[in-house]
Amino acid sequence: MYNMDKYSNSTTVTEFFLTGFPGVSPEFYPAVGLLLLFIYLVLALGNIFTIAFVFYEKNLQKPVYLIFCNLAAVDFAFGTATMPKIVGKYLISDDNISFYACFIQMYLIHYLGTVTSFLLLVMAIDRFIAICNPLRYPTIVTNQSAAVICLIFWIFPGLWMVLIVYQSISLPYCNSNIIQHCFCDRTSITKLACSDITVPQTYAFVGAMVTLLGPLAFILSSYVSIIIAVFKISNAQGKYKTFSTCSPQLLIICLYYLPRCAVYVLDVTVQMKIDARIMIVIWYSLFPPLVNPMIFCFRTKEIREAFLMKLRKSKISHKRTAPSG
Template structure:
């Protein structure tokens, strides 16, 4: 594939678009199977997370701090998969598998913002469960509406600021070719591979950010769950233990999925150690596609309150339709 470039002032040249390789190097039959699969995943993920947001918003019994943060998480997952999957679907059907320079910058910025914000939201959700189980009498005073709003706002703001800094520094580098990104979206490691300069400082910055974003919240969440488990073990009955543990089981599964895959990708190696491989692309699918897909299942199938709220909402809609057709 040929690089597309334009001339900048002076002798320096720079590309104005990137080619997203995606899964175009896969067998044609496999690609034919992957397109409907990813399309189904995208539709199911958006509808699933939208359903959770709708149920948690309309059911007054779910107007609690836990479900406020769950609405934030579901919205994040909807945006997260929307940033990457439509462009991936486009690469399956389009002859020109390109993304503009600024489009790539925006995609990387949005993806990193959402990922960083999710790290903070998952940490806040762990703190919410810690207060609910370890200090139940002070729960609603500690996790007041104002406090929840501030926690969510700070999470989004920190994700935005951190990502903005990386996006500006990465796309201020010279890119003079080649312009082929061996990935299905503009992620930091494969984009930095194409820079026509030394990226060791960017490499170090990404590694430090990865450690701070993943490891520091990771240990905070582990500390919270350590205290939660200690509190659960003090409960005398098995039924009581099971009931309390069920309130944080869904969050722990989401936490393990996201941190397990994203942490392994961003902290395990230096960016300039080796070329971005197909194995890395497959691993990226886990935290960018599979995790948003599984979250609606985790919070709907394992959560009795969400299932109860959904059934109530469906019953209300059925009764409304009956009133329309049979008003007397």
């Protein structure tokens, strides 16, 4: 075991510097900053719209859409925890972050990522019960039960991540303070520690495997059961309808898990180049929150139809109130 008090006393770093994206020339910083700002605005507005629209539409206030709202909330929170600092680096050359602010960001990044993983698990459970046990679905899955489960998965990772961050912040940082990344993730920070990081690395790796592979294993098994159940449906239209209700969730799950699993496997089996790792991490961190609202709205039939109906009603109302010639 290592002495955390001894480590914390030997820390001399007071702030960190973020390198950002690899290979970007300073002359392109304003363009990159504006692009990132646009991405953040789309991400924020899309997820806020999803939450507001579901709560506004009484017909959409069902367990599955309550889960969507929780996922939209965590996507918005993740983007807000990471994007402003990246935008600031490229637009106003604000590439430094204080020691404690960096660990707060690290906490939020890994906490929100864990919440997302558990919410995707809840989403898979919802579809599993709806398709494999439809008669009991209305009694098992209610708005109240979905809200309670989502709340548990918001609270539980918060307590867990405190331990992970405490182990990282208690390490001594007395050499380089340059983080080769766009934000403060645990791997990039702990590489800068000037002591043995085997124990905290082991704890963090085990935690990552539990939060990533645990839900993923159940999600895969549940969708295998769903596919088997679908093929037992004799009606072709019934098969299509069932698959269409699952396709948005499957797409979201693939966007979240596939690149993460690739990074973890490559980190263990081969030494990834820093540039490649940064790009993959940014991809799986920001792309899903950006496109999830589009998947919710355009791949989920009930949300899409409710949205189009609102648009039609708005056009009709506008025509009636418009002054004549």
